[in-house]
Amino acid sequence: VQTKPFPFSLPWDDASATATSVAALNPAPLTSQHKLVAKNGHFHDATGRRVRFVGMSIGAAAAFPRKADAPKIAARLHKYGVNLVRLHHLDAQWATPNLFNSKGRYTQTTALDPQSLDLLEFFIAQLKKNGIYVDLNLHVSREWLPGDGFPAGKLPEFGKVVAYFHPKAIALQKQFATQILTHKNPYTGLPLAADPVLALVELNNEDSLIGSAGQAEALPLAIRKPLEDGWRAYLAKKYGVTVALKKAWSGGSSLGQELLKRGSGAWIAEMQEQTKLLVTSVSAAGQTNAPTGPVLHLIPEKIDTTNWHLQLHQTGLTLETGKAYTVSFVAKASAPRPLYINTRLHQAPWSMVGLDASVGLDTQWKRYSFTFVANGSVVPGHCRLSLLLGDSTAAVFLGEWSLRPGSGGTALASGQSIELENIALGQVSGSPAGVDYTHYLMTVEAAYCRALKAAIAQTGCTASVACSQASYGGIAGAYRESKLDWVDMHAYWQHPSFPGAAFDPNNYRIENTSMLSVSSGAGVLDGLAMHRVSGKPFTVSEYDHPAPSEYSAEMTPLIFAYAAWQDWDGVFLFAYETDRSDKITGFFDQQLHPAKLGFLPAAAALFLRGDLVPASLTISLTVPVSKVPGLKGLGTDYAFWSLAQTRFVQGSLKNAPEKADATAFLTHRASIRFESDPGPLALGIQNLLPPTLSAPGFVWDHKEQQVRVHSPASKALIGKLGGKATRVPGFVAEVAPSARNFAVITLTARDGKPTEESAALLLTALDKAENPGLTWNAERTFAAGAWRSGPTQLDVPTATLQIVTKQLNVTVWALDGTGQRVKQVPATLENGTLTLAIGPEYQTLWYEIVAKS
Incomplete structure (x- = not known):
């Protein structure tokens, strides 16, 4: 029996219709009946069908693939269940090509590069053909340059902060939106504004004026002047005279x-x-x-x-x-x-x-x-x-x-007054002055959103619009997004840090632990859940457990199971490159990472089919709109559910949590609601639905360091599985002890039936995937040569599995990197239970279990 890692790579252009294909989950091509609208808290197409997203961020140069490659890339995405691509960093100075210059760095951003636009539009046409929607990011890393009429001076990286308030920056963003949305795509015959392929529009990636208010103070005077003028006008309108302002701020x-x-x-x-x-x-x-x-x-x-x-x-x-x-x-x-x-x-x-x-x-x-x-x-x-x-x-x-x-209280600096129109920018704080400044910045962000959304509407575009990620600005960011069409978040488990140059692939540190090893809470998942706004669709448009983490296999089944449990509307993995390779190429590589992409067929089936019924326990935090500036000013980012001012309203419900801590986000569907007059609730958390007596389909077991997922058609066992038998109804895995005792095993009914009735199952099992030849330091926080060699190698668990089935004659096959059958696996079927042993001798992470006719 082989015990060493073995090579296993996923071909970059494989779109074959094998047992690992879940292409049938998504209709293709996209037509007018697939045009999306956000309503009743979710996305629906013109037929009324609810649409969830299994997404991929594709950005920078990868968003402009060669025309010979674009059809293959789109078809492969379709095979793996991807039905949305987030077009990201189209405006990156450091990318060749980018949308302003096909040759790299640009000196102006008022005109789109024809060659770049042609490649992008061809790629979009191929995505549409393969049933894949587009999320268009308008401002991600675009710089504000003298060539665009900006004064010279040091500005925040990627044009951040300035994008929200400077009239020239806003005009350029409106111009760009108009240009890209109204240009007729020669390969679809439609401008993007009218094309059903366009599902979502993001205005301003990972940016908040409120959350980065300190940067505004350091801007060159010519740049920050519009913000200062607006602040002084705000104070004059609110207080009239300095005497009134001083009285209010001294409180x-x-x-x-x-x-x-x-x-x-x-x-x-x-x-x-x-x-x-x-x-x-x-x-x-x-x-x-x-x-x-x-x-x-x-x-x-x-x-x-x-x-x-x-x-x-x-x-x-x-x-x-x-x-x-x-x-x-x-x-x-x-x-x-x-x-x-x-x-x-x-x-x-x-x-x-x-x-x-x-x-x-x-x-x-x-x-x-x-x-x-x-x-x-x-x-x-x-x-x-x-x-x-x-x-x-x-x-x-x-x-x-x-x-x-x-x-x-806060004292005005000597010589400053409303009458002299010289009061300096403030700080976001819980003091009376800080709350005023916070509210002012909220009005600036709101005006920006209205202006950009109006410019988008003028093109005829009806795609759903979000501004930025809800946590950018804390609770004020969540409120900003609540006024738009849908709400979005980002999260990374153990993002690498860089002691030298940023994103240096050869000088980094990662913590390299499983998210399931936390002693309590939900890793990064509760930070996502607390930002979901009631009545709005919710997505996570960037998510990753970056390589070379030895626990990346937990990522894909865990995030999509949790998203289903919370009844979210989409998760987009970050990021899909378009390299031709047989190895993991970097920290955020999805397309060539077997531990991430290999679990996507199972995760896509679970999520897109709605296999896992959402949690029946539901909690919601009600926040009076008038309290938002004060809560943000007090520094409540990621803590606004557990403030002393927040009281839990239990009523007569049994089994209600004492407080909304991280554990509550594992057992309850969570949302936040902003109300102008919440009545007696004030600032409070309430259970919206009574509990059911049925066993939960998503269980995070901190003691065992496991997550167990159970639904009729999809099952998953994630975490410390070695040396014990782990079970969910209808499925038992007894994993042999190993040095790590870590494994991820999923069982998916390919036909959507309950697993015990299904005639076609896909089994996926993995410990870890990494490139050969890497050398870990003693703490296992840095691996030299992590990206040097290929093909990628797998470590897989040795395990005995038992699957309850009503089938009378079953065959098990080990599959190759395309999902083709390569070797039959011995199995016994007795008294309605299929028993099989898996391990490294089969040199795969995938097994097809099929009933003989």
Whole structure:
């Protein structure tokens, strides 16, 4: 019996109609009857059929494949059940081609490159032919350039933040939307605006003015002026005169005892990898608006591309859950730069405990203040205040640092007033001034959404529109998206970090653990679920467990089972490249990764057919719209379900959770609803449906480190399976012990019938997949040569399986990388139970189980 890994690759152009094909799940080609609309919380086509998405992000150069390759790529996607492609990074400077220049970097973005557009439109036509919708991303990484009429000056990467408020940037985005939506595709005969292939439009990928407000302060004056003018007009309209503003901003509770220590010795520098920080004390005497007392001079002598690799902490702090605190300081920099500040645990799991903000320092002294509520797993004596300095080598000067209980008021800087129209941009905070600033930024984002959506509508396009991902802006981001057509999120389990250059394939770190190894909670899944807005379709348009993780096999069946359990509308894996290769080519490779793509036939069947009935227990968080700015200002990102101000409304229901913690998101379907007048609920969580007595189809077992999925036609066993028998109704897997005891096994009825009645089953079983020749470090957080060699190799479990069946005569086949039968597998059928043994001797992750006629 072979026990070593064996080569197994998935051909890049395979579209064969074999046992691994689930092409029949999606109608092809797309016609007018398949045009989508968002209604009643889900997507439906013109026939009334509900449409769920198994999606792939395809971006940058991969979105412009050669015409000889495009039909093959689209057909392969169709085979694996993919019915939506997210067209991403079409505007990337670093990609060749991109939509503005087929040869690479561009100097203007007012005209589309004809060659690039031709390749893109041909690819879209092939997707349409194969029943695959398109999600069009309008602004992802487009830069704002002098060639487009922008003044020279350092702007945020990928044009972020500025996209929301600068009139020129908004005009360029409207122009681009009009250009790409109205151009007649010569291969379909339709402009994209009128083509049923276009399902979704995203305005602005991973961007929030509210969530990145600190960057706005550091923008060149000519760029930030429209934002400043709008802020001053907002204050004038709300307060009229400075006296009224000062009275409102002076409110808040009195501040308690100082929690921070004075003196430079009170701070601890953290320098990871090769970074270096020099900390000295200087005098600021005589400088305009300078702080009193000691001033720290922080000189980042060496940085890398990861800002948290260079930090300064005060540790040993005690914060109380649900209590308000105010952090304030006076600072400037030797050159404009960002400064990130947060409060978090000073021990594992190092989670945030309330404050996560940034400011844009310039060369003038300025006072900054943030009021937040401590939340999360606060451990007395083990919290810290941290400054993140690894973004820039510009020196920082810091004085009058303070952390005190309470939510004190905010004083206007000397000489500033409504009448003089010179009040500076503020900070997103829980203070009265911070709440005003948060609400102002919300109005700016809302105006941006209205303007772009109107421009899209003018083209005749009726595709569903979202702005950005709901977590970008915290609860204010979720509210922003609630006013649009659908809600979207992103998540990565253990995204790599890079101690050197960003995305260096040869210098990275990953944590490399299973998501099922967490002692409680739901990994990254609860962070997704809490952003689903009631009454709106919900998708996750980027999801991945990046390579070379040794636990990538859990990714695809886990996310699609959870999405079905929560009754979501789509998951798009990130990302599908179009290389011709026989190996895993990078961190986010989907198309050539057997541990990810190999489970897609099973996951697509489960999700698209609706095999797994959604959770019958349902909870919803009701939020008054008027409270949103204040909740965001208090720093409640990813914590707004568990605030002290949130009360659970249990009523007479039994089995209701005591609180909406991460475990509740595993047992309940979750949503958030924004209401102008929620009545007696105020800010509260309620059970919407009574529990049922039936066994749940999705079980996350923290003790066993397993997820078990059961539905009539689809079953999955994921996690620590070795050395024990693991079962769901109708299916038992006894996996032999191994060094990792990790395995993922799915059983799928290809004909959609209950597995015990099905005459055609697909069995998928895998431990891990990786390229040969990689060399792990001692901690298994870095593998040298991870992408060097091929073909990819598989480790598969040795197991004895029992499948309940009503069939009388069954044959089992081991399949190759296209799903063709290559070897018969011995099996016995006695008393309605099929028993078979699988293992590395069959050199596959796929088995076809078929009844003889």
